[in-house]
Amino acid sequence: MTNQSSKACALDQKVQLSLIIVAANAARGREGAVKNSNQIANSLKAGSALVSLAILCAGSPAAFAQADGGEQEAILVTGSRIQRDGYDQPTPVTVMTAEALQNSQPSTLADALNKLPQLGGGRSRTFCCEVGTVGNYLNLRSLGTTRTLVLLDGQRVVATRESGDVDVNLLPELLVERVDVVTGGASAAYGSDAVSGVVNYVIDKKFTGLKLNLQGGISNYGDDQSFRIGAAGGAAFADGRGHFVIGVEHFKTDGIESLNDRPSSNNGHFMAGNGTAAAPYVALNGVRQNTASYGGVIVDAGGLPVAGAGAPLGGLRFLPGGSTTPFVFGTAIPGSPAYTIGGDGIENNLAQPAGSLRTEKLYARLSYDLADNVTAFVRVNAGQSTNRMRVLADNRQRGTAFTIFNDNAYLSSAVK
Incomplete structure (x- = not known):
C-alpha cells in the first residue's frame, strides 16, 4: 500500500508541474499589463486548481518522501504581462528573460525589446531618422535615445557615439540572463541621461557548460536573409571561487532593398x-x-x-x-x-524599409571571490556593427539652386 501511495503522489506531482509549465508557456512572450479583471479571475482559478493538486500529495508525506528523497528544484512561473520585480521596487521595473525575448523576436534581443510598450520608435535598421545613424538605439517613452541609459550588469557602457548613445547590437546576447527595464525615477540615481529610464542587460556570470547557436531565415518574399552563429562557454575553478565565461557571436541580415519589393507599397x-x-x-x-x-x-x-x-x-x-x-x-x-x-515623374516608394546589418562581438569575464563578500573581476566587451540603409531615397531635390554653364562638357549639343 505504501508503494501505491507513493506512485499516486508522484503522479499528482507531475500533473501539478505540467500545469505550471503550461501556464508559464501561455504567458511567455506577451507584452503589456493585464487587460481586465476577468483575466485576473481566471488566474486565481488556475491557482486554486494547483493548490488543490498539491493537497492531494500532502495526505501521505512519508510515502512521498520514500518516492523521492532528493532535492527538489524550484519552479519559477513568470509572464511578461506581469512586472514581477516591479511590485517590490520603489520604481516600476519590467523584467524580461532572455528566453522570453528570443521567443518574441528570434533575430535580435534589441528588436524584441523594441516591441515592448515602454519603448517608442528608436533608431534601428528598420527605423532611421538621420544621416550617419547606424546601429540599434533604444528609446524609452519616446523621449529620445539620449535620455535612455543602457547598463551592462548595472554599470555604464562605453558610448558608441559622441552623443552618449549605446548601440545595443554590440552587447552580448548568448550570455544574457535577463533584461531589466526601469521606467521611472531613474534620473535621481543615474543623472539626466536616464530621464526616460534605464535598460539593464544582466549577464549570467555563473554560466557553466557550452552553448551553441546556429540559425538562419528568409522572408516570404525571398529577401532579408539572416544568418547567426555563436558560441558561449563557462567554467569554475579554484574550488568554485573563480569563474570564467566567454562568448563570441556573428550576425548578418541583408535587409529589404525598397518599398517596391512589397505589394502593399509598390x-x-x-x-x-x-x-x-x-x-x-x-x-x-x-x-x-x-x-x-x-x-x-x-x-x-x-x-x-x-x-x-x-x-x-x-x-x-x-x-x-x-x-x-x-x-x-x-x-x-x-x-x-x-x-x-x-x-515621367518618380514614385515615392524608393525608400528602404529595412537596412542591412552585420555585427561581430566578443564578451569575456574572469572573476574570483577574494572573500565571501569581495569579488574581483576583469571584463572585456568588444564588437563591431555595420548598418547600411538608404536614408535619402533618391536625392531628387536640392535646397539651393546652382548654375550649369552652357559650355559644360556633360551637356548635349541640343541643350547647349
Whole structure:
C-alpha cells in the first residue's frame, strides 16, 4: 500500500508541474499589463486548481518522501504581462528573460525589446531618422535615445557615439540572463541621461557548460536573409571561487532593398484632398511626383518641369547618355500640381524599409571571490556593427539652386 501511495503522489506531482509549465508557456512572450479583471479571475482559478493538486500529495508525506528523497528544484512561473520585480521596487521595473525575448523576436534581443510598450520608435535598421545613424538605439517613452541609459550588469557602457548613445547590437546576447527595464525615477540615481529610464542587460556570470547557436531565415518574399552563429562557454575553478565565461557571436541580415519589393507599397499610393467637403480625401494609386525624374529634369522657380522665367529649358528630361527629351505629364490631380497619375515623374516608394546589418562581438569575464563578500573581476566587451540603409531615397531635390554653364562638357549639343 505504501508503494501505491507513493506512485499516486508522484503522479499528482507531475500533473501539478505540467500545469505550471503550461501556464508559464501561455504567458511567455506577451507584452503589456493585464487587460481586465476577468483575466485576473481566471488566474486565481488556475491557482486554486494547483493548490488543490498539491493537497492531494500532502495526505501521505512519508510515502512521498520514500518516492523521492532528493532535492527538489524550484519552479519559477513568470509572464511578461506581469512586472514581477516591479511590485517590490520603489520604481516600476519590467523584467524580461532572455528566453522570453528570443521567443518574441528570434533575430535580435534589441528588436524584441523594441516591441515592448515602454519603448517608442528608436533608431534601428528598420527605423532611421538621420544621416550617419547606424546601429540599434533604444528609446524609452519616446523621449529620445539620449535620455535612455543602457547598463551592462548595472554599470555604464562605453558610448558608441559622441552623443552618449549605446548601440545595443554590440552587447552580448548568448550570455544574457535577463533584461531589466526601469521606467521611472531613474534620473535621481543615474543623472539626466536616464530621464526616460534605464535598460539593464544582466549577464549570467555563473554560466557553466557550452552553448551553441546556429540559425538562419528568409522572408516570404525571398529577401532579408539572416544568418547567426555563436558560441558561449563557462567554467569554475579554484574550488568554485573563480569563474570564467566567454562568448563570441556573428550576425548578418541583408535587409529589404525598397518599398517596391512589397505589394502593399509598390503601387504608387497617394492621398489626395484636404479632408473638406469640397476636397475630400481620396486614395490613389500609380501616382508620381513631377518635381524630379530618373536621370534629372530641369524645373522652373516653382519646382515644376515647365519652361518659365529663369528656366528657358524647363521641362527637359535627361536620359541615359546625356540626351534629353520633353518631360511628359500624367493625369493631373486637382489641388496637387506636383503630382500626377502616371507620367515621367518618380514614385515615392524608393525608400528602404529595412537596412542591412552585420555585427561581430566578443564578451569575456574572469572573476574570483577574494572573500565571501569581495569579488574581483576583469571584463572585456568588444564588437563591431555595420548598418547600411538608404536614408535619402533618391536625392531628387536640392535646397539651393546652382548654375550649369552652357559650355559644360556633360551637356548635349541640343541643350547647349
